[in-house]
Amino acid sequence: MAKYKRWYVYYYFQNKDGKMVKQPSIYYKLNQEYKEFDDRYRAFHRLRNIVEKLLKGGFYPYDGKEAENKYTCFSALDYVLEIKKSIVKESTFKDYKSRVEQFKKYLKARGLHNSNIADLTKKDINDYLNHVLVKSSPRNRNNTLAVLSAVFSTLEENELVTHNVTDKIKKLQAKPERNKTYTQTQQNEAFALMEQKDKDLLLFVKFVSYNFLRPIEVCRLQVKDIDFSDAKLNVRAKNKLVKTKIIPEILMQEIQHFKGINPDFYLFAPNGADYWATRETDKRDYWTKRFKEIKNELGLGKDYGLYSFRHTFITKLYRELRSQYGQMETYDKLMLITGHTTLTALQQYLRDIDAELPEDYSNLLK
Numbered sequence: 001m002a003k004y005k006r007w008y009v010y011y012y013f014q015n016k017d018g019k020m021v022k023q024p025s026i027y028y029k030l031n032q033e034y035k036e037f038d039d040r041y042r043a044f045h046r047l048r049n050i051v052e053k054l055l056k057g058g059f060y061p062y063d064g065k066e067a068e069n070k071y072t073c074f075s076a077l078d079y080v081l082e083i084k085k086s087i088v089k090e091s092t093f094k095d096y097k098s099r100v101e102q103f104k105k106y107l108k109a110r111g112l113h114n115s116n117i118a119d120l121t122k123k124d125i126n127d128y129l130n131h132v133l134v135k136s137s138p139r140n141r142n143n144t145l146a147v148l149s150a151v152f153s154t155l156e157e158n159e160l161v162t163h164n165v166t167d168k169i170k171k172l173q174a175k176p177e178r179n180k181t182y183t184q185t186q187q188n189e190a191f192a193l194m195e196q197k198d199k200d201l202l203l204f205v206k207f208v209s210y211n212f213l214r215p216i217e218v219c220r221l222q223v224k225d226i227d228f229s230d231a232k233l234n235v236r237a238k239n240k241l242v243k244t245k246i247i248p249e250i251l252m253q254e255i256q257h258f259k260g261i262n263p264d265f266y267l268f269a270p271n272g273a274d275y276w277a278t279r280e281t282d283k284r285d286y287w288t289k290r291f292k293e294i295k296n297e298l299g300l301g302k303d304y305g306l307y308s309f310r311h312t313f314i315t316k317l318y319r320e321l322r323s324q325y326g327q328m329e330t331y332d333k334l335m336l337i338t339g340h341t342t343l344t345a346l347q348q349y350l351r352d353i354d355a356e357l358p359e360d361y362s363n364l365l366k
Helices: 037-056 073-087 090-109 122-135 138-157 184-197 199-210 215-220 280-298 306-322 327-338 343-352
Strands: 012-014 020-022 232-236 242-246 266-269 272-274
Touching: 037 073, 073 090, 073 138, 090 122, 090 138, 090 280, 122 138, 184 199, 184 280, 199 215, 199 266, 199 280, 199 306, 215 232, 215 266, 215 280, 266 280, 280 306, 306 327, 306 343, 327 343
Parallel strands: none
Antiparallel strands: 012 020, 232 242, 266 272
16 A cells, blocks of 8 residues: 555445446545555554444445435434544544434434435425524534534435535524633732632643643643753644644743653643543543633633633733734734734734724714
8 A cells, every 4th residue: 555645445345236346435535634654544444444334234335226224314324423433533523423413313303213314305404403593503503504514425425315405505694702801800810819729720721821822732731742941842733733832931930840750641630740541622621610610709701711811811912012013023923922824814813802902092083
């Protein structure tokens, strides 16, 4: 298996005339996703095992009467989950599975679970999306649509349906949700309370605040990611690429106690630096709940969270730089620090968090 050739999984299946026929090759974008030989080999090996399991379980690749009731809504949705499990991130799969299971409950409640998946219509999907909308929000409805669109795209690729019934269903306008920026007083009170009650949580927050990391990026940090001699930090992004960031002196002086301990320890486990074998999203949820105790004591609402510290300190940094430099030079300096890869992304982010506000314009209204 040459690294630079396209890899795929294929199989033969007997048609109704008894002839063994090679079926369409299965790629699932794994060649684009996995560039290294070992990673690609493991990914395709998982895919091969899934295909074998599906075939042994009765998967039938042909259309027509022989296939009738072979692809019920339930079996087709389970088939897609098996495929997705091998090609998407763990956190993404968790979201897929949750939303697909909710969809299955809805189908069963309406007696559609044993129907042929190819018989589901745009109206059936719209009815379900309206059901989600009434129970939750436009944002959740749109996220559900995105998952169902991906599911039916996979079904279409594998010829379990003739077309993607979600293609012409539009997203709704959804009010964006974001964490608010803390005032100076709120930030001071939060830091003081964490200093008193939860110093590990305070250090977690300082990585968010001073290194401008997302909470889930802080959860990924291990002792070996810290270069104490050069004050550098290796940060693993969601796409598994490693970014190198400087550690500012204000934070460097707070992390000396990590020096010399097991390099594989995570910096932030429930009882200090330690091994912690659980999902990244569960780690983030753990620290979110831990901060909720502080937040509740301060009387802060649902619009405030760990992410708010990132917004707060990027706003502080932007305004300080803006007081010394022109706008474009400020953008250039800020991009190096925050890690935004494009100017457009940075500008949009700054607008979203209201980092730049106009001066008093009362004289213009006289």
